[in-house]
Amino acid sequence: MSDDIVLRTEDLTKHYGGVHALEGADFELKHGEHVAIMGDNGAGKSTFVRQITGVEQRTRGRIWLYGDEVNFAGPLDAREAGVETVFQTLALADDLDVPDNLFLGREMTKWNWLGPFRVLDYKGMRDATVAGLERTAVKIPNIRNTIRNMSGGQRQCVAIARTATFHSRLTIMDEPTAALGVQETAQVENIVRQLKEAGEPLILISHNMRQVMDLVDRIIVFRRGRIVANLDRDETDGQDVVAYITGAKTGAEYEGAA
């Protein structure tokens, strides 16, 4: 297996009882590559992500991360291995500030012999937060502000900055701009570009064709639980992608799939 593959899946399959939500997905993500996953509702996009991130256990198939075969027992396992997910529902605590949220559940501490009463290293976390925000070019006026007092875009930015702060090895964003206004969407897209420049691999789930065409290198189309197309952004256009999504076309290598 080549070293420049970040994530590889083989025959990834998930059945919910009799429902074949995901069927034999073979997928590859290279270093520094940004890939979009598109498809109608119920096409298997989120199911695919849930298998990779350990939120659900797959029915069949194998997953390799940076060449090592992995079996995540839960989302925490995946996070520890460097797979960071920005969920549709932001996993942020409203009454805590930015560093607290970035480090929630993995605080920097000192005096660790105190067990649950070990002391927080606020300065270390603030410095790392500032560094993480700079890396993603996220602008937040005051990181000591609680999440409650932030706009939707700023919240999304905090959620994304969380992945950048921890030098994740693979970032997955599940419809990061679905609930955002125009300006806030632009803010998030800028962060995605920043990640691209930094060479961070990314899987983006999105319904927004313009956004996908703007941001990613490659588009994977799901239809009825199967991958039906693997398109290079430069060799396709919106209409083409829509044709694959709706089933008017199916990629040559996927003939007979759906």
Place this chain on the structure above:
Amino acid sequence: MADTSHGTGGLAFDKSKRAWPNEFNVFIALILIVLIFEALGQLLPYMKGQSMLFDFNTGRDGTILNMARIKIIILQVSIIGIIALGVTQVIITGGIDLSSGSIVGATAMISMSFAQTELVNGNPNPKAIFGPWAMDLPILVPIAVGLGCGLIAGSINGMLIAYTRIPPFIATLGMMVSARGVAKWWSRGNPISFPTDEYAAISNGNLVDGLTFGVFSESWVVTQVFDGQNPAIYFLLLAVLFHFIMKYTVYGKHTYAIGSNEDAARMSGINVAWQKVMVYAVAGMLAGFAAILLTSRNVTAQAGMGFVYELDAIAMAVIGGVSLAGGRGSIIGTVLGAMIFGVIISGFTYLKLDAFYQEMVKGGIIVAAVVLDQWRQRRAALKS
């Protein structure tokens, strides 16, 4: 902070931009309430120009402050205040603890029965619960038993809430009824009395004198300020300890995180169930400690001890700005809330208001504090 600019356009940690802490508002409310009572004392005709906090004439305590009253205000809220420190943590997780008063009752009975002295004026202890083996035990035994009882009761609360997922209201309501039953059953309703001198000294001794090895026994500080104030000293020491824990440790951060967004806390890898067990256990242990102070102060234990303390403790927390929705509030707020509580009760007595009216007004204050909290939350929601 040498460098707060960091180049990326206002991305900074800037002290001046920190929000106005809610505790300031509570503190201002405290001052206002004191001033209102002071003014009423000066103006109401039947009060004949008395002062609540000042004593200009006699100078009894060597200051112009009426130290006696100030001490009573702190002393009378300190035992319930200790319970409120635990209740604050429970409410911050988004829960509620209705059992603390009954835990005080049960713990009072159980720990007192291990603190008895064998001979009272040369006669066998008339209130003896156990045989001679449980008489004149080292002071650490009743303290450990008391803290242990609180810890067990609190842990049961926590485990019920964390692992059966029943609402905290129901779990602690059950404990409230059961623990009161334990308190009554323990000695079949009889009071337990005649503790050892050491046990009575927990509340009635002079902690500061003891801790300074009697060096300052003659000083004004020891004889005037801290004499008979042990519960207040324990309250303030514990408040400082838990202020630190809630603000600067992982335990505190996870407690706030759970109350703020329990799903986020779980997704972030916080062991939510275990954290809840710990918080309720700590609350139970603080109620147990309050029971030790209470029985030591009264040198007796009765099954009815701690009746409705849980509501007073919740009121202190809520008045101090702890949000019943979880996630917001602080130990400092609760201490100030306890002070407000004490000033109001003491002020009513000072204005010679009947105890009946005091209770009626107390209920109103609790409701008003919650209404204020709701109003604050709505305003915060509108702003964002």
